[in-house]
Amino acid sequence: MSGAGKVVLVTGVSRDLGRRFARAAAADPAVDRVIGVDVVPPRGDIGEVSFVRADIRNPVIAKVIAREDVDTVVHMSVIATPGSAGGRMTMKELNVIGTMQLLAACQQSRSVQHLVVKSTTTVYGASSRDPAMFTEEMGPKRQLRTGYAKDATEVEAYVRGFARRRPDVRVTTLRCANVLGPHVESPVASYFRMPVIPTVLGFDPRLQFLHEEDLLEVLRHAVVTDVHGTFNVAGDGILMLSQAIRRLGRSTVPLPSFAVSGFGSFIRQARLADFSPEQLAFLTYGRGVDTTRMREELGFHPVHTTASAFADFGSNLPPRTHGSERVLDGLTRTLAAATDESRGALR
Known part of the structure; x- marks a missing residue:
């Protein structure tokens, strides 16, 4: 365990999980100060955290790190949905260009000793060729070409490059499974909040x-320990999609695979959920990751299993009927249009 007095900079504090982690880190006795950075102020209480309005895409972030004498950087500002960023191009800029500028600032700094990156198991992709469980040494079986998955893969590549250039800096990359809980806003959470849940027929x-x-605890754990490396982070066990939906008491509508992308467009336009290509692949093939290294090397043991995390999410989800008719109507129209298109292609 490292000594007290850490000065921690946290990116992405305008979002709920970033803000809550920054507060949790500030309360840790091993941490002296926490500086939260984002382009807009956090909406909630940040307690003892010092907020600095700064865009990590701008080289000014290097001045913030130098002025505050930061020794630990926690990068949490890789975002998953283009809608929240103002479009796909802006999302890519924030994710990839922002990470490059942040790493350049860390590389210049003489004070930075530790970099913690919140990554995602999305970097493994989702396909019919996947292993039962991905270990940290494995990669996707199909090239990741779009969206958040591609951004996260590029971010990790830049982080590895930084680690080679600055071997004196400890680098901890946390590949987190889909995060769920009562307060989480994410594509997966939005999917399970839908009044009627579409699934892919036969999968x-x-x-x-x-x-x-x-998630908040593993980030804190990574900050205050000297362990470095890349770690899969997930609750123990798995749930099948059919089990998860039954536990919510939701109705399902199985769609043939040729109709799913059209329905994805409908629910994005209706702002019900975000069905990106990687989201569709995940909800078709799923994904499992091995967490042995998390437990044995990182020394972290989640309190919640996969099932109990989902149960806590579901327990705060009131039964919904509002919007069911609109979703069912959208499903019907999408399926009819996709079927007509499929028949036309066969003529």
Whole structure:
């Protein structure tokens, strides 16, 4: 365990999980100060955290690190949805260009000793060729070409490059499973909040979840320990999609695979959920990751299993009927249009 007096900079504090982690880190006795950075102020209480309005895409972030004498950087500002960023191009800029500028600032700094990156198991992709469980040494079986998955892969590549250039800096990359909990806003959470849940006909994907409180705790754990490396982080066990939906008491509508992308467009336009290509692949094939290294090397043991994280999410989800008719109507129209298109292609 490192000594007290850490000065921690946290990116992405305008979002709920970033703000809550910054507060949790500030309360840790091993941490002296926490500086939260984002382009807009956090909406909630940040307690003892010092907020600095700064865009990590701008080289000014190097001045913030130098002025505050930061020794630990926690990068949490890789975002998953283009809608929240103002479009796909802006999302890519924030994710990839922002990470490059942040790493350049860390590389210049003489004070930075530790970099913690919140990554995602999305870097493994989701396909019919996947292993039962991905270990940290494995990569995706198909090239990741779009969206958040591609951004996260590029971010990790830049982080590895930084680690080679600055071997004196400890680098900890946390590949987190889909985060769920009562307060989480994410594509997966929005999907399970839908009044009627579409599934892909003939598929029952395996799912893993990480409870939001365990996410905050693994980030804190990574900050105050000297362990470095890349770690899969997920609650123990898996849930099949069919099990998860039954536990919510939701109705399902199985869609043939040729109709799913059209329905994804409908629910994005209706702002019900975000069905990106990687989201569709995940809800078709699922994904499992091995967490042996998390337990044995990182020394972290989540409080919640996959099942209990999902149960806590579901327990705070009131029964919904509002919007069911609109979703069912959209499903019907999408399926009819996709069927007509499929028939036309066969003529």
